[in-house]
Amino acid sequence: MRVALFITCVNDTLFPGTGRAVVTLLRRLGCEVDFPRAQTCCGQMHVNTGYPREGTRLARHFADVFAGYDAVVTPSGSCAAMVREQYPRLARTAAAAGRPASSGTARDAGGRAAGRTAPPSFAEEVAALVPKVHDLSEFLVDVLGVTDVGACFPHRVTYHPTCHSLRGLRLGDRPTRLLEQVRGLELVPLPGAEECCGFGGTFAVKNPAVSAAMCADKAHNVMATGAEVLCAADNSCLMHIGGALGRQRAGIRVMHLAEILAATESGETAAAPAGPAARTRTAPATRPLSAPAARTLAAPGGATPAGPAAGTPPEPGPAAHGRTGEER
């Protein structure tokens, strides 16, 4: 299956390790991964902060870039929810306003006025696009039909089901089903898991006091689990909680779901632990696996995904590159 990776502007700029982990993981599961170079941002920050004009322009660009792929996979529940929930609204508004809101407004309008063959409208593009855009865990569980992705991560992990994954995309237990199948991983429940961490995009700086109060409670709950790693399907929330954990020297690192799922017994994946907590991290990310655990892993299990990657050792390629956290 040919899959387009929508990395998201935040991951592209700040958490490239997550993107490399997604690439490693999807290839291991037999997908052909493409990264459309023209992609930039889904427009969520602009729309949610009250700038729908700019946001719609970015959304139209997104729709153009990703038209024609079988599936678009993104390691961000929030950005996937943006496309699914808000793009249809933006398209309706744009249609009601009766003019295309793309960057080439004048050109497009001129073209249409001149009676040339009309390109698909934004609304049509959105209608075709929305069913194809998946958050990573949705894609793995619903489209590929796997929950055991052959990962190994022998650590104690707690999972924060971010708001847009939980109430926007309704991911349900998909992420935890994936985590439960990871060898050696001990998943501990997070108290008050469903409560917002207080990030909320620009909310974090527009209402810093409330945001910090919410994050303090979230960080407190994370610490109460005794976990070593906090996992989520969104790096923006992890950046927020991880930023607070780091500031408090909590000694808990944050990792995107993709980074854990990409990890195998042969070593840490492409992704070095991302996020602010990495700054205070001193312990190595991975303990060496005990021999029996390694043997279990080597045996081809029923759930081992089919495809070219199956049976062959995971590609070491991306793992060779920059562990951003350690270079400092």
Add this chain to the structure above:
Amino acid sequence: MSATFLGMPAFPRNAARAVGDSQLRFNLRKATRTIRGRRAAMVGEVPGWEELRAAGRQIKDHTLRHLDRYLLQLEEAVARAGGRVHWAADADEANRIVAGLVEATGETSVVKVKSMATQEIGLNEALAARGITAYETDLAELIVQLGDDLPSHILVPAIHRNRAEIREIFREKMAEWGRPAPEDLTDEPRALAEAARLHLRERFLSTKVAVSGANFMIAETGTLVVLESEGNGRMCLTLPETLISVVGIEKLLPTWQDLEVFLQLLPRSSTGERMNPYTSTWTGASEGQEFHLVLLDNGRTRVLADEVGRQALRCIRCSACLNVCPVYERVGGHAYGSVYPGPIGAILTPQLRGTDSGASAPPGGMPASAAPAPGGRMPASATAVSRGRMPASATAVSRGRMPASATAVSRGRMPASATAELDASLPYASSLCGACYEVCPVAIDIPEVLVHLRAKAPHPRAERLAMRAAGWVLDRPVRLARAQRLSGRLRRFVPRRLPGPAAAWTDTRDIPDIPAESFRDWWDRTDGGTR
């Protein structure tokens, strides 16, 4: 430092103060979490809650779409049953009508059933200005009134007070208003309730005029419905000779049978009860009694004209969204600067006050706006409604064919609203976590309306520039890549504490390490990780 973000509006300042109040935080945490848990249990046991919720939403939407027809039907039914209907375009007109009705009875005091509409229009203050004392009889409203305080929750207005504080208020203030609190009053809930009961009982038996709101009005029969928990409502609705009910025009339901849906939705969502203790219904007036219904617009027809924002009019004031909101839980109701706090307040207040599009003038209304009387103006919207010119599809309003009271007022002689800055900040008083939408019994998509109102709100200049710059960079992948490379090169010079608006982040959180190489540059350099 965090309060210096350029153009930082009012809610964040109020919220920052509230967040630091440990007593308030404790009271709110305890109360909201208790009600939240109770609601979840009561909703969880109803099979087909989602269908019930959908029914609630559809009945409300249908009624709002045909409000013109149903309001006239209601007026007729109320008149037939011996009541009188008055139309009030705005707060000032409603207050004048009520004061006039009370004066006509020759009385100088009224007892009140808890009512959001009368708080919205500042009725107690307006009556006081004309020498009429309004006595609140709901326990929590009594606490607020005695304490010279403001309500901070729709359902439990004294949620910010704990029982020790309530004891103090009773001991200090009860005597000023009537029967004093007993000398040996403790802070046991039972003792506090008994003190209030004795204090209020005298009032019920001696007062001849009552003022109420209503949870629902039935167009078919002209019946009004009040749901309450303490029995004070039942006293006010039956004992006095004159009953004046002030009700927002959106409280309408077409038929008696529609109540079936809402009598299930409301108690479970609000107090977390299967059924509330007292449900009173009345139709017109009995012999020897008088009943007046004041139908209140006060910005509602203008809200109806907004295709996205109008869903806020479905609200049945259950306050489930307040109890589940992580922002409300940490700041309480006062920070919202309105009788409608929390998520629903964040979308309702700016729309009702007419400040949602950055307009400088309110529609004449809510008390905090300190707006003067529009001075004898015709109740434009009310007449329009009563003549059946109300928009069947509310687009008529937006096209300007509807003389909505607000537009006329805001064009004219009103001073700039004292709440414009606060109101503009309310749509941002949310992390858009979606918990409010999930619990709303009439499925108001509050996050959608928040985002919609944010688009209409005035934005601080510095923010506008930053957003435009970000938009410019994100418009072209080449620009984004250049910006990433630049930040990658500068990454070692980024301080742990950032200056200016960014300090709002680094005051309490670390910033992530900026990687040496962006994902797209890695992809290019390694040909997608294959080299």
